[in-house]
Structures are given as structure tokens and as C-alpha cells.
Amino acid sequence: MAKGSVQGAGTVGAVSLVTFVGALVYFLGRATDFWSVVLAILEAMVWPAILVFHALSALHA
Numbered sequence: 001m002a003k004g005s006v007q008g009a010g011t012v013g014a015v016s017l018v019t020f021v022g023a024l025v026y027f028l029g030r031a032t033d034f035w036s037v038v039l040a041i042l043e044a045m046v047w048p049a050i051l052v053f054h055a056l057s058a059l060h061a
Contacts, residue, residue, distance in 0.1 A: 023047050 027040035 019048070020044055 024041065024044040027043045028037065031037045031040045
């Protein structure tokens with residue numbers, strides 16, 4: 001293995017993909033027109049960052 005390589009990164013990528021697809025299905029289920037579909041795609045991409053932000057805000061970090 002090369003120096004500085006990361007083992008187990010495939011698992012993190014797979015979990016990220018599954019959570020993105022799940023969020024996309026959830027948000028697309030609520031979409032009614034073109035712009036709400038665009039918003040659903042954007043929400044599916046950024047919801048983990050929003051979750052971390054609110055979690056750290058709740059911890060007063």
C-alpha cells in the first residue's frame with residue numbers, strides 16, 4: 001500500500017451515496033414542479049452540512 005493512502009474510504013463513500021440517494025428520494029417525493037425538483041436535488045446535496053451545523057449549534061460549539 002502506498003504511503004499516506006487511506007484504507008476504508010470506500011465504505012464512507014458507499015454510506016454517503018446511500019444517504020444521498022435516500023435524501024433525494026425523500027425530497028423528490030415532495031416536489032411538485034420543475035423548480036421544486038431543482039431545490040430537492042440541492043437539498044439532498046447539502047442536508048448533511050445543515051445537520052452538522054444544527055448539531056454543533058445545539059452543543060454551543
